[in-house]
Amino acid sequence: MNQVKDPNSQQINIELGEKEAEGIYSNLAIITHSPAEFIIDFTRVVPGVPKARVHSRIITTPQHAKMLMKALQDNIEKFESRFGEIKIEGNQPNHQFGFSNANTKEKIN
Numbered sequence: 001m002n003q004v005k006d007p008n009s010q011q012i013n014i015e016l017g018e019k020e021a022e023g024i025y026s027n028l029a030i031i032t033h034s035p036a037e038f039i040i041d042f043t044r045v046v047p048g049v050p051k052a053r054v055h056s057r058i059i060t061t062p063q064h065a066k067m068l069m070k071a072l073q074d075n076i077e078k079f080e081s082r083f084g085e086i087k088i089e090g091n092q093p094n095h096q097f098g099f100s101n102a103n104t105k106e107k108i109n
Contacts, residue, residue: 024055038065 026042033039042056060068080086 026055028052033062033065036061038062040065 024042026044028043028045030041030043031038032041038060040058040060041054042058043052043054045052076086
């Protein structure tokens with residue numbers, strides 16, 4: 001993401017630990033919210049395994065959740081302009097694999 005240099009802004013140094021730099025693979029996110037916060041649980045579903053565990057939970061404000069959505073949208077548009085459209089497979093009505101909204105049980109694909 002491009003960063004606009006504002007002469008009045010402060011620089012933030014962000015440290016990335018060795019464990020965090022490895023990353024965690026997720027193919028399922030469950031999103032819930034209250035009036036004060038959004039909770040995103042990242043997990044992964046493996047075929048043939050009936051149980052999945054949450055590997056990471058992010059709790060954020062509604063404002064930051066919307067900013068994250070816009071940042072993801074911007075980066076997806078940049079990715080697609082460089083590499084082509086990201087195709088989403090398996091959009092059948094009863095398909096229960098992928099990123100979903102826990103409040104409405106709808107796919108976010």
